[in-house]
Amino acid sequence: MRVFLPFMFLLSMVVVVGCGGQVVVPETNEDTVTQSMRPILERVVETGDLEIANELQSYIEEDLASVDQAKADALMKDFRELQSMSDQNAVKAKAKEMLSKL
Numbered sequence: 001m002r003v004f005l006p007f008m009f010l011l012s013m014v015v016v017v018g019c020g021g022q023v024v025v026p027e028t029n030e031d032t033v034t035q036s037m038r039p040i041l042e043r044v045v046e047t048g049d050l051e052i053a054n055e056l057q058s059y060i061e062e063d064l065a066s067v068d069q070a071k072a073d074a075l076m077k078d079f080r081e082l083q084s085m086s087d088q089n090a091v092k093a094k095a096k097e098m099l100s101k102l
Contacts, residue, residue, distance in 0.1 A: 030071070033063040034102040041102070044095035048088035053079070053095065075101060 037059050044053045056079055065072035075098060082094045 030064070030067045033059060033067060036063070038099065038102055041095050041099040044082075045092050045099060048091045048095075050083065050085070050091060053082055053091070071101070 037056060040052060040055050040059075043049070056075075060072050060075050060079055064075065078094060078098045078101070082091060082098070085091045085094060
């Protein structure tokens with residue numbers, strides 16, 4: 001997923017640039033970022049797999065922070081707590097809590 005999104009972004013940029021010379025940069029907004037984070041958190045809620053959760057860090061630190069710093073700070077605090085957990089049920093519960101904050 002982490003490789004797929006940048007690849008699709010670059011591909012869309014090539015198409016846009018090749019179609020008239022104007023570069024149209026897609027606007028990043030909170031809805032776009034949270035929609036990208038939601039499926040990741042949903043998978044963590046289902047599986048309790050921390051490896052999946054690691055994908056969230058860049059979304060929170062870079063994308064969400066650029067549109068809503070307060071929400072990014074709260075979710076980064078939760079993310080760090082999530083990373084320190086070893087019990088699968090606790091991981092699922094924390095991911096569910098984070099999901100509710102989106």
